[in-house]
């Protein structure tokens with residue numbers, strides 16, 4: 001029996017060597033599914049050995065941003081410029097060997113920025129502490145890719161993340177898989193499927209041990225998207241692409257790079273000369289979608305001077321986590337005024353999604369003492 005790594009390498013090799021066409025489409029789909037299952041197994045084993053648990057960075061602030069790039073692209077230099085931290089920098093690779101946090105203010109929000117060791121090809125397999133770095137990347141709210149114009153190979157970098165289950169600037173596929181014990185597998189869709197038929201979908205599902213239940217497609221998904229949903233441990237992280245050392249570029253080189261990387265909408269900066277950092281900070285703040293929510297104690301006016309900073313899509317429970325801890329424990333319901341309320345003063349529960357500038361009153365269970373605010 002060959003080792004897990006050998007099996008993974010063999011399947012990867014077979015995928016590479018199989019020409020993609022109508023006749024091989026399903027075969028490749030099944031190989032990809034097999035590969036995803038083997039990689040899941042690798043993750044499970046790494047966890048069992050205590051690997052892949054990361055560096056144990058404590059998240060703080062309103063959002064966490066990870067600096068990701070090849071070695072020597074200027075990640076530490078940028079962290080130091082943005083946050084007045086002192087992460088060691090150097091003209092050689094692998095200067096940074098652990099995760100260094102810094103804090104950046106944006107409006108009323110604080111953004112935690114994590115400087116990390118440079119990534120190299122093979123990181124997902126554990127090269128150069130890659131597995132640890134990638135596990136920290138998985139927990140970030142946003143990835144800031146830092147690129148050296150001399151090595152603008154973005155595909156290799158994002159592929160490395162793909163291999164670790166990180167999906168960059170994608171949203172979760174709208175496919176619902178329900179497993180059951182018997183009755184066979186039904187595949188249905190609410191839209192016309194152009195990438196894979198229901199027979200192919202069922203075969204892919206079987207690779208994951210799904211023989212009974214249902215798969216419903218709510219979008220025209222690809223094989224890779226179905227595999228992502230079946231594998232189940234994917235994270236979907238937004239990203240910004242930043243080209244550093246831009247002061248070394250001639251105008252012509254800059255124009256060419258901007259054209260090559262058009263799809264990535266890159267931001268050109270010079271961390272060393274502090275050029276382009278304002279635009280970067282601004283894009284960063286907007287990409288994190290902060291919202292401000294005002295708390296109104298019962299029977300009193302709202303505190304409009306001190307908003308609670310949350311992120312778009314956050315529910316009432318996220319607000320409770322930012323308030324004195326007893327409020328979370330004794331929560332009964334909340335009343336909401338503002339854009340997320342169907343009418344002023346609507347009574348809602350923990351799962352209600354808040355909107356920017358909402359005003360919220362937290363009501364506590366009868367008999368529970370309200371903490372002094």
Ligand SMILES: Nc1nc2c(ncn2[C@@H]2O[C@H](COP(=O)(O)OP(=O)(O)OP(=O)(O)O)[C@@H](O)[C@H]2O)c(=O)[nH]1
Nearest residue numbers: 072073074075076077089090094095096118271272
């Ligand atoms: N010309 C130029 N050099 C820069 C710029 N930013 C950083 N550097 C240089 O690039 C080299 C690497 O910088 P670091 O900040 O250590 O890079 P890193 O990405 O943290 O590197 P690792 O920790 O090894 O992954 C240093 O010599 C920096 O002075 C820049 O904007 N322009």
Ligand SMILES: [Mg+2]
Nearest residue numbers: 075076095096
């Ligand atoms: Mg560094």
